[in-house]
Amino acid sequence: MPQLILTAAGLAFGSAALLDNAELQLDPGERVALIGRNGCGKSSLLRVLAGLGALDDGEVWRAPGLSVAYVAQEPPFDPDASVFEAVVAGMGDISALLAEYHAVSHALGDAGGSDASAAAQHEALLVRLHELQQALEARDAWAFEAQAERVIQRFSLNPEARVGSLSGGQKKRLALAQALAISPEVLLLDEPTNHLDIAAIEWLEELLIGSSASLLFITHDRRFLDRVATRIVELDRGRLASFPGSFTEYQQRKERMLADEAVHSAKFDKFLAQEEVWIRKGVEARRTRNEGRVLRLEHLRRERAARRERVGRVSMALDSGEQSGKLVAELEGVSKRFGEGEKALTVVRNFSCRIQRGDKIGLIGPNGAGKTTLLRLILGELAPDGGSVRLGSKLQVAYFDQFRTQLDEDATLADVISPGSDYVDLGGEKKHVISYLGDFLFPAQRARSPVRSLSGGERNRLLLARLFARPANVLVLDEPTNDLDIETLELLEQRLQDYAGTLFLVSHDRTFLDNVVTQTIAAEGDGVWREYVGGYQDWADWQAQQRVEQEAQRRADAAANSAAARQTPAAGKTTAAAPATPRSKLSYKEARELEALPARIAELEAEQKAIAARLEDPSLYAGSAQDAQQAQTMSSRLAEIDDELLELLERWETLEARA
Template structure:
């Protein structure tokens, strides 16, 4: 049984059609990469499937009792929470018990703590957790935090974008979702975190539908590619490399077909311009065919071409673009660089890498 079924979906942004009678199914165990140009509607489609946005027409059907978890491109987290509190939001009703237990455990280690009162409170919480399968859920939260390298007591407000993305992923994973919906999951993640995420998704027992522009990530994770192009969804089995080969074949065939059509239309337009003789009664069928050809040509959605940039011409820079000499920089007490020297010369292409929170 399909976990997600999208039926004849319609969605528009102003006069721009993002989805035009588009259909899609997501089967158990699939890892589907959703690709398409910027602004084509990929994120809007994910939101509709997640139930946080509405379609203009059509339907999204979800399998009964299927658990969905959605991680948006820019997750919204409460800056007043600590990491444990934010991640525990993913476990539902048991969250309050886990938070209270976490707080009591923390308070027991504080100087001057009222040990007797805290131990009594802990005993009560232990009984409630036992009755609600809370220990298994707590172990799940702890395991996810450990795998993502997250410190449970770290304030959300002190985290970089990459670490916040990890917290959002952790919150989704503790749900053990049947369907995991990810919008640009590699954004803000460093190389090590991306490799970890690849392994996690490869081992994930549920289904995954994700949007990304990362070709390597698509190749390593996706079992199927779905392309959103001109309002339509097209499915390609395999990873991104397999998609590229098949797509080139389809585009070449489309170009040949369009050329034949345009040549026929041009011939018919030349014929109709011959005058009254061409529009006699015996040629009414041919005239109707021309009208149909015109309607078909008007409805055609042109293949999107390459982007062209118009850049202003500026004076050529000197050979030396920038130079750092013994530069040091700290941020909130953390050393970002110390006595660092380098030169950047005209023509250099410099890649700046480093773990999340390093100060890039």
């Protein structure tokens, strides 16, 4: 039985219809991704399904008794509330009772003193606690409290922390915890990956895949889409189109559909043009008295007028300006800490690297690891506590701020792009600011609108437009992908790939990192940062390889310790030992095999080390196609060595036990 059905839905803001006779059905167990261009109405649709908005036409049907939880893109919370109070706030009329019971319990624990007023306060708290217990028991609310405590623990949150003190990522976790605390049958999520770091996104993927709730979510994270979604629903020009399967499968089908649509539209327009030529002949049309043809032309005109074209693509160009020196920055043993004494926090510890013109660097690490601090050290904006930083010459740095603090809420779009002027200078050529804003899909009538009227995706586009309106040979992009639709993301990828300057990219979009960066600087914990060749997946593969090697080493150490323990007589052991259980001796062939195993293992480990060192060499990836094939062959050989080493170590342990 379906859980949600949207029928003949119509919704419009202004002249454009966000929903135009749209249809949707959500069945139990489905994980549906809702995608579409910025501003097409995805968030409005989600609010309608959550019961927080109304349709102009059509209806929303919900299964009787259906529990629905909705997580907004920027969830509203009382900054003075505790995490526990915020989580139980979604539990209906018992939320206030649970929040007060939680507060009174902690007040009793903190109450102290032996004077009369303290004793009276303690007695009053006990009375109120008893009243609350009775009220909660009458509503069978203890299960709700236990559920709230479980999800708070599951999301690694402090129940006593104030919401106002939480980071963006922690607030997103809090919103998800609030939604899951009521054990919903349907979960509606609007951009759930925003403000989460990569580890948290991967954790959320596993959580949603393992959840029994049906899921309808909006996201532009392509890897998240591929892992979580079982069906893609696209909102395009007011209509909803369903594509069963993964996001990759959707892309292939959508490409074919757009090509077919373009061919059909071209044929239609050609035929309409021919009919317009015929009607303009006038005399022939009247002489033939072909009234049917005239009526058909009128119908064609109406059909063409009603046709909604796809929203155009952003047109962006990057100007790298004057070329910087070959060296951009060189760090030697750089360290940075904050605080003093026992509370001192080391954010960067003994880090060295050399960054050259044209490098595209991705920074990976959990929220709070110090990515922004490391960037400021590299660019000379922050003095290190230890080590040295040498900067190159002729650096022109431009920043993209994920918190959009560079945008004045009261300024108009035109003033943000070109304050005090009607023109933008692009590579020596002047372009009118309204035309330039049009390249970023802002209509002319919105050029004088204030920044506060923009959505999240529109603000990101405006910030990109501002950034690219000025030449820069060093780009620093801090989470540029938040709220951008997939088509704009892919275009931005192409422009950054072609960019001739140096790029520093902080992003939690794994696909974006893989498609753009040439090397990665990753946080390893405790202030340690290391540089790796390639993007996120290359770093993840290297981490997996290290875990395999560590496991192999652990097994080898365990086998060696076991052998040493058997060869050392136990302390206090008498010569008259009890008869041992007879065991089979090694054959001559097995004895020779055991003798040869250490040498073979050492040989493989040496080969493994040599291949790993060669794969770390950046020159291997900057050469010809033959070099790329060689790198692939070496990676395959590295995997074979791992398997062979594990087999040899297990064989060694078996033979040693019988020796």
